[in-house]
Amino acid sequence: MTILADFIKRYAPIVERELDRLLRPRAEEPAALREAMRYSALAGGKRLRPVLVFAAAEACGCPPSRVARAAAALEMIHAYSLIHDDLPAMDDDDLRRGKPTNHKVFGEAMAILAGDGLLTFAFEVLAGNAASVGLDAKSACGLIRSVSAAAGTRGMVGGQAADIEAEGLLSKRSGRRELAARLRYIHLHKTGSLITASLEAGAILAKASPGRRAALRSYGRALGLAFQIADDVLDVAGDKKKLGKKGSDRDNDKLTYASLYGLEAARKEARRLVAGAHRHLRLFGARAAVLHGLADYVIERDH
């Protein structure tokens, strides 16, 4: 845990500064819009995705300065997804990280636009960064394709849509196999895609070999799924106050690993996935220390 804790302590403030700088108020923009974007992007949180960008870059021997802006861009996409997820028409959450959600403070219209603005700006930042670090055309486009595919309908947005469709499935007495497949789809896409894309962004900017990119993708897939299962377990078993979340996901109205398999089986599956994540890092040797630490953190944080 010390290597990971040190890493986060070093890089989380770099991400915060980068976000603060990129999102500084501009005279030519509506002030409330910028304020709403800053409110959510600078609201703290684990900064998992940017940390993954830095950790993947380190594993591939790439200097952190080369990936700082891409790390901030991934965090903006994460922040936008939380703003839209919290909207009354979606999960209808009043609190996020112990603070009122974006639409509670700025109103629904501004919250929708703040999310749209963060998503759009993330691509501007990615394109600007690729140009400024002298990435070749193929890699520059590859970076943006990878992130947009992961954030879009074949990734995060698709996972969120499936999650909304799945609400109430439990009460409709769907078959257990159908529920399990649905749940896996949601977890892999809603959270997993952007986690994998963060790792891949580090690899692309490091100009890592295809083998290393594939290994980081496999690691990310296992990590993301384990992370989400652990989150389900925490929602049921964890200290709710400590996480700053209100209650569980609509208290069993939603499909979760814990509600489908039970707490113990869910914990076991998370441990199995984390063991797999460790194996995918073999290629990187000691440089992957932080990524190993992250995998352990996913299952350790609930006790």
Add this chain to the structure above:
Amino acid sequence: MTILADFIKRYAPIVERELDRLLRPRAEEPAALREAMRYSALAGGKRLRPVLVFAAAEACGCPPSRVARAAAALEMIHAYSLIHDDLPAMDDDDLRRGKPTNHKVFGEAMAILAGDGLLTFAFEVLAGNAASVGLDAKSACGLIRSVSAAAGTRGMVGGQAADIEAEGLLSKRSGRRELAARLRYIHLHKTGSLITASLEAGAILAKASPGRRAALRSYGRALGLAFQIADDVLDVAGDKKKLGKKGSDRDNDKLTYASLYGLEAARKEARRLVAGAHRHLRLFGARAAVLHGLADYVIERDH
């Protein structure tokens, strides 16, 4: 009008086919999400933005095949903006182009996600296209930067936020000069930015000179503003049924050129801007015939 009409007749179907192909249903995505995206992206409309991409490419001597996908991407961004604008928290519109709006058919949650999905996919398409047409790194990133800047908080999203903030300003008896500045900002950003970006996309993909790019930007700025003013005029004076819109913009609750300056002064301003737009095309000679036709169309369509 014949040159323009022929051009639209030739290229609008190409855009429709490209959108239909890019947005074809995929097994791995939630079906309702894809259906919601197709509903709005394939709902017809003027296809102004993609036509501008083709027209700018033609003015710069670039083959249409090189810009077809970028044209479809710009139309996806336009479609996303309409879906989000129509939401109950925003303009709360029930009809668009004579059909029920996206959230009326698919529900608010799916409409928000369909918009998010279209915006995100547009950048994936732009990055994929830049790679497939062999655009150099600087131009590839430049294309995505130009479009994202125009669609984001310094462009379209900023204009929409300003529009929402401005609601009710008229009743608050703000000064006429303040209202005029605010209105100009909204028009230039909410509609103008993406129109300019469409022209610039054609120029970037054509690898046009900086002088030509600048001329197309100036033309786009004038065209976009004239287009919006003409829209205001049409809302008041035009045949509402023919446009498939419900009433005017909340009948004078919203700030418009027509409500601020009166119909005649608004028409005059649109004509002045169109005259300027024509002048910016001098550089392109006969190749700009379609762009000249478009400028005329903006003011001709109300009589």
